[in-house]
Amino acid sequence: MLGLSATDQVFILTGAGISAESGIPTFRGAGGLWRNYRFEEVASPHAWQRDPRLVWEFYSMRRRAAAAAKPNPGHFALAQLEGDLQDRLFLCTQNVDGLHEQAGSCRVVHMHGELFKSRCDTCCRPPFDDANTFDPTAEIPRCECGGRIRPHICWFGEVPFHLDEIFRARGECTVFMAIGTSGVVEPAASFVAHVRGRARTIYVGPEEPANRFAFLECHLGNAGEILPDLLRA
DSSP: OOOOOOTTTTTEEEEEHHHTTOOOOOOSSSTOEETTEEEGGGSSHHHHHHOOOHHHHHEEEEHHHHHHHHOOOOHHHHHHHHHHHGGGEEESHHHSSSSHHHHHHEEEEETEEEEEEEEEESSSOOOOEEEEETTTTTTTBBBBOBBEEEEEEEEEEESSHHHHHHHHHHHHSSSEEESOOOSSSSGGGGGGHBBBBBBBBEEEESSOOOOOGGGGGGESSSSHHHHHHOOOO
16 A cells, blocks of 8 residues: 555656556557557657648547547546545646546646647647547648647657646655656656655556666556555555
8 A cells, every 4th residue: 555644745647558558559669660650750740741641640540549448447546546635646647548537537637638639730729629530531620720730749849738737746746656657758757856865756567667766666567456456545
């Protein structure tokens, strides 16, 4: 069990590993290809400018895969912890699939965007729900301004969302837990280094992350198997 005090502020960072347990491809590591393209080649502003049709097809596929996925016990354990801690829990995710919300989490901070939202690539129109865009052959929608509608995703080379809010919560936490993260993708990979030495640092995932040295505790295994017991109040 986690053994929290009544004053602990908990920062949780989730990555692709917890979603992979629900059947969502990570597109990383050996064999992490889509139609012979590396993930980075279809998830960047350059790719969007070069071949928006290819990017649209890739994200249509990702939306179909995510729409069929269901939360696993790890997602539900985190939702239960939010219910217990309320505003003493800050849940920051690198995932874009919405599985945390499906499990009942209400205050999820999406630093890499949301798969089922879209936005204009030209004007400042706010992102909007776009859960039904699964057809890879459909014409790329246009905004009223004439710009193309793109996925509301932080691509490689773009600045993640909500960083001010994330950095503030990171600075206040007494417990930092990373779940299913590789410890490679920045800036999230450096979060633990900023709290190391003043906060309890915990990792949960099937393999040791690249930044394993910064964690006081490392629980190896699937989040869906470990978290229900570890987070039980």
